[in-house]
Amino acid sequence: MSELAAHGTHPPGFAHQFETVGQQREAGRLGMWVFLVTEILFFGGMFASYTIYRALHYESFVTGSHLLEVKFGATNTYVLICSSLTMALAIRSAQTGKRKGQIILWLILTMIFGALFLGLKLRFEWYRDYVDGIVPGINWAYNGPHAPGVQMFMCFYFFMTGLHALHMVAGLGVLTVLVIMTARNKFSPEYYAPLEISGLYWHFVDIVWIFLFALLYLIGGRYPGS
Amino acid sequence: MSEHTEQGGNAGHVVPVSTYVLVFFALMAGTALTTGVAYIDLGRWNTVVALAIAVTKMMLVVLFFMHAKYATGLTRIVILAGFFWLGIMITLSCSDELTRTWEIVPKGWNVIVPFVSRLF
Amino acid sequence: MSTAQAVPAESSVNYLNANYGIKSWLLTFDHKRIGLLYLASITLMFFVGGVPAVLMRLHLIEPQGALFEPETYNKLFSTHGIIMVFFFLVPSIPATLGNFLIPLMIGARDVAFPKLNLMSWYLFIIGALFALYATLSGGVDTGWTFYPPYSSSYSQTHVVAVALGVFIAGFSSILTGLNFIVTIHKMRAPGLTWFRLPLFIWAMYATSLIFVLGTPVIAVTLLLLGAERILHVGIFDPAVGGDPLLFQHLFWFYSHPAVYIMILPGMGVVSELVTAFSRKKIFGYSFVAFSSLSIAVISFVVWGHHMFVTGQSVYAGLVFSVLSFLVAIPSAIKVFNWTATLYRGSISYEAPMLYALGFIGLFTIGGLTGLFLASLATDVHLNGTYFIVAHFHYVMVGGAVMAYLGGIHYWWPKITGRLYPDLWARIAAAIIFIGFNLTFFPQFVLGYLGMPRRYAVYPAEFQVLNVMSSAGASILGIGYLIPLIYLTWSMRYGPVASSNPWRAKGLEWTIPSPPPTENFTEIPIVTEEAYNYPVAEPRKYPSAPGVARV
Numbered sequence: 001m002s003e004l005a006a007h008g009t010h011p012p013g014f015a016h017q018f019e020t021v022g023q024q025r026e027a028g029r030l031g032m033w034v035f036l037v038t039e040i041l042f043f044g045g046m047f048a049s050y051t052i053y054r055a056l057h058y059e060s061f062v063t064g065s066h067l068l069e070v071k072f073g074a075t076n077t078y079v080l081i082c083s084s085l086t087m088a089l090a091i092r093s094a095q096t097g098k099r100k101g102q103i104i105l106w107l108i109l110t111m112i113f114g115a116l117f118l119g120l121k122l123r124f125e126w127y128r129d130y131v132d133g134i135v136p137g138i139n140w141a142y143n144g145p146h147a148p149g150v151q152m153f154m155c156f157y158f159f160m161t162g163l164h165a166l167h168m169v170a171g172l173g174v175l176t177v178l179v180i181m182t183a184r185n186k187f188s189p190e191y192y193a194p195l196e197i198s199g200l201y202w203h204f205v206d207i208v209w210i211f212l213f214a215l216l217y218l219i220g221g222r223y224p225g226s
Numbered sequence: 227m228s229e230h231t232e233q234g235g236n237a238g239h240v241v242p243v244s245t246y247v248l249v250f251f252a253l254m255a256g257t258a259l260t261t262g263v264a265y266i267d268l269g270r271w272n273t274v275v276a277l278a279i280a281v282t283k284m285m286l287v288v289l290f291f292m293h294a295k296y297a298t299g300l301t302r303i304v305i306l307a308g309f310f311w312l313g314i315m316i317t318l319s320c321s322d323e324l325t326r327t328w329e330i331v332p333k334g335w336n337v338i339v340p341f342v343s344r345l346f
Numbered sequence: 347m348s349t350a351q352a353v354p355a356e357s358s359v360n361y362l363n364a365n366y367g368i369k370s371w372l373l374t375f376d377h378k379r380i381g382l383l384y385l386a387s388i389t390l391m392f393f394v395g396g397v398p399a400v401l402m403r404l405h406l407i408e409p410q411g412a413l414f415e416p417e418t419y420n421k422l423f424s425t426h427g428i429i430m431v432f433f434f435l436v437p438s439i440p441a442t443l444g445n446f447l448i449p450l451m452i453g454a455r456d457v458a459f460p461k462l463n464l465m466s467w468y469l470f471i472i473g474a475l476f477a478l479y480a481t482l483s484g485g486v487d488t489g490w491t492f493y494p495p496y497s498s499s500y501s502q503t504h505v506v507a508v509a510l511g512v513f514i515a516g517f518s519s520i521l522t523g524l525n526f527i528v529t530i531h532k533m534r535a536p537g538l539t540w541f542r543l544p545l546f547i548w549a550m551y552a553t554s555l556i557f558v559l560g561t562p563v564i565a566v567t568l569l570l571l572g573a574e575r576i577l578h579v580g581i582f583d584p585a586v587g588g589d590p591l592l593f594q595h596l597f598w599f600y601s602h603p604a605v606y607i608m609i610l611p612g613m614g615v616v617s618e619l620v621t622a623f624s625r626k627k628i629f630g631y632s633f634v635a636f637s638s639l640s641i642a643v644i645s646f647v648v649w650g651h652h653m654f655v656t657g658q659s660v661y662a663g664l665v666f667s668v669l670s671f672l673v674a675i676p677s678a679i680k681v682f683n684w685t686a687t688l689y690r691g692s693i694s695y696e697a698p699m700l701y702a703l704g705f706i707g708l709f710t711i712g713g714l715t716g717l718f719l720a721s722l723a724t725d726v727h728l729n730g731t732y733f734i735v736a737h738f739h740y741v742m743v744g745g746a747v748m749a750y751l752g753g754i755h756y757w758w759p760k761i762t763g764r765l766y767p768d769l770w771a772r773i774a775a776a777i778i779f780i781g782f783n784l785t786f787f788p789q790f791v792l793g794y795l796g797m798p799r800r801y802a803v804y805p806a807e808f809q810v811l812n813v814m815s816s817a818g819a820s821i822l823g824i825g826y827l828i829p830l831i832y833l834t835w836s837m838r839y840g841p842v843a844s845s846n847p848w849r850a851k852g853l854e855w856t857i858p859s860p861p862p863t864e865n866f867t868e869i870p871i872v873t874e875e876a877y878n879y880p881v882a883e884p885r886k887y888p889s890a891p892g893v894a895r896v
Contacts, residue, residue: 017456027458027532034524037308038562044312045566052323074261085250088291137577148587203291207284214280221272222264311559319595322662
């Protein structure tokens with residue numbers, strides 16, 4: 001029976017095109033998973049291109065990869081994993097009816113980790129790459145071996161991490177909205193769908209980075225002689 | 227404790243904090259491992275190991291942080307479909323890009339395969 | 347099944363008169379109003395895209411070209427393709443009929459995400475505005491296919507603006523597809539199992555799968571192309587080890603399934619029309635349902651057939667050729683099933699049925715000629731000629747556009763609460779059919795004889811066929827204008843329609859015409875199969891729909 005008939009009033013956040021809260025919840029989750037599939041294909045176009053060129057220009061890609069510093073890539077990976085934990089805990093706090101202050105705390109921590117990721121990337125990777133002259137199209141002054149292929153690799157590096165960073169920025173925007181909604185008492189154990197759905201998005205962006213780190217920074221290994 | 231409402235559909239399985247923390251440490255360990263292994267000479271296997279660790283980390287995030295372990299069958303089909311289609315795109319594109327220099331020979335199939343072996 | 351409610355539309359509150367004012371339309375969340383917003387925009391884009399086509403056909407009546415410089419001609423065919431593909435065909439049936447009908451057919455009050463639905467329309471409009479701006483500023487001359495290195499390095503036209511427009515419109519379709527998938531999975535009325543759904547819903551579901559899986563790839567590809575054009579470095583430029591063919595792979599990974607986005611909804615409409623106008627349930631329901639899904643899936647593994655002569659590996663060509671033959675099978679199954687449905691049906695020839703019958707014939711021709719192109723050896727000869735142009739116009743215009751018109755006519759009474767004049771509709775359908783065949787059949791011959799496509803001039807011996815084609819195009823153009831006139835006329839002056847003027851089966855026909863905003867006062871409980879027409883029907887019934895009868 002409809003929510004209206006069952007309760008006489010609509011539960012918070014209930015949307016009228018649905019018959020029950022359960023239906024709305026399932027629809028929201030399915031919708032976000034379908035959206036994440038579109039994101040898999042969106043990033044996937046670049047992953048596919050990367051796979052092909054890496055196969056065809058392996059030496060160049062190894063050379064290019066060695067221009068990146070593993071310590072920054074690894075640190076950023078640790079940072080994002082922390083942010084995924086805090087995001088999961090934020091959702092759990094809402095699920096278990098904790099005070100809104102606690103939910104907001106976890107959300108803000110997630111945002112801090114996200115901002116830290118972007119800050120580290122901008123300051124210690126991209127800015128330094130710009131100064132070193134290995135940003136294709138903007139400041140390219142590379143004189144080492146396999147120059148054309150290294151330029152190709154750096155194109156991929158900037159396109160892929162750039163697109164990823166844009167998704168992080170969007171995620172920070174979403175988190176800001178969630179903090180405001182939490183402060184306004186919108187969430188409860190019965191209704192926390194926006195948190196859950198945003199969490200799915202945030203974790204997805206983390207997963208993309210996990211693969212970017214492995215594929216961009218660690219090609220061909222970092223052992224002596226690689 | 228898990229909560230289920232009478233409207234059907236999964237109201238949201240509550241995962242214990244301990245599970246989250248365990249997964250967190252597993253992810254951190256995996257990152258340390260993959261970074262460390264990169265400094266060891268395994269030849270072609272470096273890439274295989276790095277990808278295997280990345281896939282494992284992804285599975286942990288998907289199953290536990292994204293609650294796929296507690297989700298419906300439809301959700302799992304959706305996730306698999308996404309990766310399957312990505313696979314189609316990569317495989318069939320590679321079927322062209324990596325076989326361009328294969329030579330057509332009139333008999334026998336002694337084909338020169340210069341680039342495929344360097345995929346790893 | 348609930349009984350038909352024969353309440354005249356005028357006396358009740360419906361979705362059209364529930365709210366007045368421009369804000370109530372531009373800020374609506376009602377899927378039916380959003381469907382109408384799309385109908386207006388898409389009709390506009392159809393005529394905008396048609397103008398370059400008319401100009402091209404006029405230009406081609408002379409072997410040396412009658413009107414334009416070759417550079418201008420290049421811009422005409424590019425604009426025609428881009429507008430027609432991305433801003434008319436891809437959204438046409440899904441965004442108009444799909445948005446309007448899906449909730450009605452499944453017994454829901456709206457789609458799953460009404461706000462996303464409105465956002466989809468705004469994204470479409472913004473994308474269209476970018477494309478129109480670019481067109482009015484001089485257009486692009488790259489073809490709708492945007493191949494680099496011409497588009498990335500050499501063309502002096504507004505490639506980035508157009509690519510941006512297509513990119514934004516792409517997100518419109520992604521969100522529409524997402525909305526439909528969730529709606530169909532989660533919001534069906536009680537008792538409405540998957541195998542009781544109308545086949546239009548199966549077709550829309552399959553289309554939505556393609557929207558969601560394919561469109562993101564062209565989005566990222568256009569992004570990469572734009573970046574290459576702006577930064578002068580990129581991944582498609584051979585000078586830095588890039589491969590222009592990689593662009594083609596990524597482009598066609600979407601654009602081939604896109605053609606099935608264009609035809610699958612049309613096939614869904616035809617299933618509805620054929621059953622309604624032969625008053626008979628569909629032959630082989632599950633085969634038709636599964637064929638829609640098969641087409642959607644197989645469509646993703648055949649894209650290389652657009653690249654047989656580009657320098658693609660022969661081995662890849664072999665694989666793509668075999669798979670392309672495979673994709674013809676589910677389409678053929680549909681044609682067989684429609685034909686078997688017609689057999690011994692109680693057939694009447696109102697305009698929607700004329701369009702459906704036209705579809706079956708013309709789509710069959712278009713589809714069969716696709717097999718010529720799937721075959722590697724013949725494709726070498728036919729690729730880049732007018733044979734291809736004829737092939738895709740047969741399926742896209744003779745197929746998709748005719749199905750679109752058939753659907754618009756069939757559901758017009760439901761959408762507007764008015765009947766259109768069927769005599770004029772049949773005349774227009776006949777003119778369109780004749781004009782279409784006169785335009786495009788000669789192009790098969792031209793292609794076979796070797797006339798290249800996208801050329802502003804041609805050898806003199808091809809002139810007769812070109813003039814025939816241009817004459818046909820004029821007739822076709824007039825044919826398309828006629829429905830515009832009488833459909834608009836009918837909105838104010840047409841006879842008021844009952845809730846089920848065609849006496850057809852389907853949940854959408856059980857509610858008033860036009861429907862109330864909330865669609866159903868009570869969500870129905872479904873107990874019947876789809877198309878549950880009684881087996882013994884009188885052979886004839888009065889051919890004026892809507893006239894009161896028993």
